[in-house]
Amino acid sequence: SKSLDGIIQSWNAAAERLFGYTAKEAVRRHISLVIPPERIAEEDKIIASLRAGQRIDHFETERRRKDGKIILVSLTISPIKDHAGNVVGASKIVRDITERKAVEAERERLATVIENSPDFIGICDLNGIPFFVNSAGLKMVGLDSMEQARGTPVRDFFFPEDQSKIMD
Numbered sequence: 001s002k003s004l005d006g007i008i009q010s011w012n013a014a015a016e017r018l019f020g021y022t023a024k025e026a027v028r029r030h031i032s033l034v035i036p037p038e039r040i041a042e043e044d045k046i047i048a049s050l051r052a053g054q055r056i057d058h059f060e061t062e063r064r065r066k067d068g069k070i071i072l073v074s075l076t077i078s079p080i081k082d083h084a085g086n087v088v089g090a091s092k093i094v095r096d097i098t099e100r101k102a103v104e105a106e107r108e109r110l111a112t113v114i115e116n117s118p119d120f121i122g123i124c125d126l127n128g129i130p131f132f133v134n135s136a137g138l139k140m141v142g143l144d145s146m147e148q149a150r151g152t153p154v155r156d157f158f159f160p161e162d163q164s165k166i167m168d
Contacts, residue, residue: 001080003089004047006031018096020066034063036070050079050090060097072098128154128167
């Protein structure tokens with residue numbers, strides 16, 4: 001948790017593991033401790049939303065660990081209110097999404113390679129019905145769309161003399 005002026009008020013064991021700072025090192029320091037300098041303006045927007053009593057869900061950004069490593073995170077931030085209903089601070093949940101984002105980026109690169117390949121690349125179910133054929137593959141077998149491919153057994157994509165070898 002932090003105050004509205006950005007001073008860390010509490011720091012749990014999960015924060016210690018994620019950021020590398022102990023509670024003793026983090027509490028009473030400004031939250032900029034974990035915010036990269038080029039991202040510090042985000043904090044002003046976050047504070048403005050909190051002052052208005054708004055919760056922030058799944059805000060994706062970057063944060064900096066004690067060792068200097070930048071990690072990708074998803075923040076959920078809720079206003080903390082006093083007994084009179086005034087916003088006095090913020091409670092943060094930080095999720096490390098670095099690995100998930102790396103997997104998504106790798107998947108995107110693979111999809112780009114597959115779609116831009118001049119080779120036939122296709123995937124079918126165990127019954128030999130295609131559920132994916134890249135653009136080059138569709139063109140090679142004379143089809144205009146995936147809908148047409150889904151209606152064409154994979155066996156029909158091959159010369160008759162190769163069909164049994166391929167399908168078996």
